[in-house]
Amino acid sequence: MIITIDGPAGTGKSTVAQTIAERLGFDFLDTGAMYRAIGLEALRRQADLENHRELAFIARHAGIEFDWGHRPPIVLLKGEPVGHLLRGAEATRAASFVAVVPEIRDILVREQQRIGRNRPNLVTEGRDQGTVVFPEAGLKFFLDATAAERARRRVAQLRARGEIVDYQEILAQIEERDTRDRSRKVAPMKPADDARVIDTTALTQQQVVELIISAAQGHQ
Numbered sequence: 685m686i687i688t689i690d691g692p693a694g695t696g697k698s699t700v701a702q703t704i705a706e707r708l709g710f711d712f713l714d715t716g717a718m719y720r721a722i723g724l725e726a727l728r729r730q731a732d733l734e735n736h737r738e739l740a741f742i743a744r745h746a747g748i749e750f751d752w753g754h755r756p757p758i759v760l761l762k763g764e765p766v767g768h769l770l771r772g773a774e775a776t777r778a779a780s781f782v783a784v785v786p787e788i789r790d791i792l793v794r795e796q797q798r799i800g801r802n803r804p805n806l807v808t809e810g811r812d813q814g815t816v817v818f819p820e821a822g823l824k825f826f827l828d829a830t831a832a833e834r835a836r837r838r839v840a841q842l843r844a845r846g847e848i849v850d851y852q853e854i855l856a857q858i859e860e861r862d863t864r865d866r867s868r869k870v871a872p873m874k875p876a877d878d879a880r881v882i883d884t885t886a887l888t889q890q891q892v893v894e895l896i897i898s899a900a901q902g903h904q
């Protein structure tokens with residue numbers, strides 16, 4: 685069974701999806717990491733983030749793979765493990781520029797579908813997993829929360845890591861990224877018609893996990 689978990693940044697999607705995959709013994713696919721890895725490569729090559737042809741060329745030669753020998757799997761860029769480099773502000777921003785390029789989405793969607801065929805018990809998270817990549821998925825969720833709450837969570841996370849951050853700045857970054865993700869022409873972020881939308885604003889991650897697990901158990 686494929687379980688899709690989509691939604692904007694700061695809804696706890698990654699942690700929730702990873703925990704569910706662990707609990708159910710499913711594989712876990714972080715599709716954002718693929719866009720981020722191409723964003724990182726674009727930054728390394730000092731690409732113009734508005735130039736679709738240049739970004740598509742980079743994506744065609746980026747060689748993004750996962751090492752499935754680890755749980756969660758490790759993202760490789762031309763064989764180099766880059767997971768720890770993908771969460772910075774620069775790669776995060778670059779990823780959302782990469783994600784508007786139709787040719788890049790085509791490449792990554794096909795790769796994600798290939799992974800889904802090889803790993804039929806999969807929890808996959810992103811923006812378009814329920815709408816475009818796995819429209820036939822057995823269970824679909826869309827996690828949401830107010831932008832203010834998502835920014836608050838992000839600030840807490842960064843401060844816990846010892847970073848000095850400004851709430852207003854983080855809120856502005858989140859809103860900028862959401863707008864780009866929601867308004868792009870190809871595969872805009874939105875819940876699939878048959879997705880269950882969970883507003884996580886007032887929920888803990890544990891509560892979200894339990895909601896999804898009980899839906900999955902009811903479904904089996």
Ligand code: C5P
Pocket residue numbers: 693715716717719720776779780781783809810811812813861865
């Ligand atoms: O989920 P994450 O924050 O890692 O995603 C980074 C960026 O990649 C998002 O802002 C979005 O632009 C893009 N993305 C996407 N489709 C996906 C996953 C991520 O467009 N399935």
